[in-house]
Amino acid sequence: MLFFTQCFGAVLDLIHLRFQHYKAKRVFSAAGQLVCVVNPTHSLKYAPTRCAAAQASTEQGLLPPCHHHEAVHDPQLVPCTCPLFSCPWEGHLEVVVSHLRQTHRINILQGAEIVFLATDMHLPAPTDWIIMHSCLGHQFLLVLRKQEKYEGHPQFFATMMLIGTPSQANNFTYRLELNRNQRRLKWEATPRSVLECVDSVISDGDCLVLNTSLAQLFSDNGSLAIGIAITTSKVHSAEAEM
Amino acid sequence: MLFFTQCFGAVLDLIHLRFQHYKAKRVFSAAGQLVCVVNPTHSLKYAPTRCAAAQASTEQGLLPPCHHHEAVHDPQLVPCTCPLFSCPWEGHLEVVVSHLRQTHRINILQGAEIVFLATDMHLPAPTDWIIMHSCLGHQFLLVLRKQEKYEGHPQFFATMMLIGTPSQANNFTYRLELNRNQRRLKWEATPRSVLECVDSVISDGDCLVLNTSLAQLFSDNGSLAIGIAITTSKVHSAEAEM
Numbered sequence: 001m002l003f004f005t006q007c008f009g010a011v012l013d014l015i016h017l018r019f020q021h022y023k024a025k026r027v028f029s030a031a032g033q034l035v036c037v038v039n040p041t042h043s044l045k046y047a048p049t050r051c052a053a054a055q056a057s058t059e060q061g062l063l064p065p066c067h068h069h070e071a072v073h074d075p076q077l078v079p080c081t082c083p084l085f086s087c088p089w090e091g092h093l094e095v096v097v098s099h100l101r102q103t104h105r106i107n108i109l110q111g112a113e114i115v116f117l118a119t120d121m122h123l124p125a126p127t128d129w130i131i132m133h134s135c136l137g138h139q140f141l142l143v144l145r146k147q148e149k150y151e152g153h154p155q156f157f158a159t160m161m162l163i164g165t166p167s168q169a170n171n172f173t174y175r176l177e178l179n180r181n182q183r184r185l186k187w188e189a190t191p192r193s194v195l196e197c198v199d200s201v202i203s204d205g206d207c208l209v210l211n212t213s214l215a216q217l218f219s220d221n222g223s224l225a226i227g228i229a230i231t232t233s234k235v236h237s238a239e240a241e242m
Numbered sequence: 243m244l245f246f247t248q249c250f251g252a253v254l255d256l257i258h259l260r261f262q263h264y265k266a267k268r269v270f271s272a273a274g275q276l277v278c279v280v281n282p283t284h285s286l287k288y289a290p291t292r293c294a295a296a297q298a299s300t301e302q303g304l305l306p307p308c309h310h311h312e313a314v315h316d317p318q319l320v321p322c323t324c325p326l327f328s329c330p331w332e333g334h335l336e337v338v339v340s341h342l343r344q345t346h347r348i349n350i351l352q353g354a355e356i357v358f359l360a361t362d363m364h365l366p367a368p369t370d371w372i373i374m375h376s377c378l379g380h381q382f383l384l385v386l387r388k389q390e391k392y393e394g395h396p397q398f399f400a401t402m403m404l405i406g407t408p409s410q411a412n413n414f415t416y417r418l419e420l421n422r423n424q425r426r427l428k429w430e431a432t433p434r435s436v437l438e439c440v441d442s443v444i445s446d447g448d449c450l451v452l453n454t455s456l457a458q459l460f461s462d463n464g465s466l467a468i469g470i471a472i473t474t475s476k477v478h479s480a481e482a483e484m
């Protein structure tokens with residue numbers, strides 16, 4: 001009996017996922033973009049200050065320990081970059097992607113332009129929506145986080161990190177775009193390296209920031225669609241010398 | 243002696259203004275856009291709920307009293323739309339612009355694309371930066387407001403209002419763009435009518451919203467440059483059916 005109940009639950013989940021995917025496809029069908037439905041994960045470890053000292057060493061090209069391991073023998077080893085869990089893993093930068101896929105079950109999508117459809121925006125903070133994006137020969141980590149930077153006032157923060165070094169990250173530009181109800185919001189920036197830690201990017205506010213009211217204006221039935229594009233421009237072409 | 247001191251002060255002000263204008267021109271010289279230096283005004287009347295009931299009647303094409311006058315005899319009369327002062331003036335929509343220029347000294351600029359350079363971003367909330375923009379045969383009111391929606395956490399809100407009716411406003415799209423330090427933020431929307439009240443637009447969060455940290459990332463030496471463009475599109479051309 002329990003088995004049948006579980007089967008029925010699984011089938012319902014599949015139908016729900018299929019429906020969301022269909023809805024997202026309908027929404028973005030005009031652009032012919034790949035749509036990825038991303039379900040939220042309640043952040044189990046949330047320690048915004050754990051990377052405070054990491055940035056200085058990152059600037060010097062070193063690989064900083066994002067978690068405070070007791071002893072790091074090989075300076076080429078990178079800690080786990082998954083923003084969701086406190087994970088003791090460490091390894092070379094080249095195998096971070098396979099660790100994130102296999103251990104933390106983070107999906108990976110191919111394509112220069114994709115649509116990230118974050119579901120269940122109403123869930124309480126802290127909550128993360130995470131996916132990997134493979135594009136232009138590199139892998140990127142897209143993080144959407146709902147967080148109460150000011151108590152009682154949750155906000156949404158979205159950023160893109162390169163799974164690579166800071167100098168590699170400087171060769172790219174990422175764009176996040178929200179488009180609904182005759183309103184459009186675009187954020188363009190150079191991705192940070194995962195070695196710099198997503199927590200510090202979000203606490204600095206150097207990313208796309210949405211108040212709850214703005215997020216509601218852009219979301220459809222509890223889901224927020226974010227168009228993502230990555231290009232290889234070193235300098236923003238239209239940017240004046242500022 | 244007092245006269246000479248005042249003269250010296252005025253000359254210093256002029257030099258400071260000239261320097262800011264030169265700096266802004268240098269920044270935007272590539273785009274060949276008109277730059278307008280806008281000084282802040284500490285908001286004397288700040289009553290976020292004063293227009294709570296106004297929106298419903300605006301939707302029906304009526305001209306709502308944005309201030310609560312005791313008796314409005316002519317339904318064609320519009321109250322003063324200046325967001326800065328509690329002003330007892332009322333008159334026909336056609337003469338709102340001349341009232342704002344003459345009584346409230348709000349500058350007006352011509353051109354399809356201009357740059358709004360708001361100075362002294364550090365001033366405490368509530369503060370407003372306001373200008374009128376004449377373009378495509380209509381006048382628009384650009385309002386940048388620093389306000390503490392949540393106590394102790396000032397935010398910046400920028401919006402554009404048509405000095406006209408809501409149905410006229412639906413024919414336009416405005417774009418606000420921030421561009422600095424390899425980061426770009428764009429907001430595109432249909433302007434609201436000044437009859438709908440800027441306070442309600444800001445309290446709804448239906449505008450460009452910047453946290454203090456993001457505003458600092460985009461500002462240069464305490465000034466924030468916002469590129470403004472207005473077009474006559476009824477529907478956003480690239481917007482999918484959402």
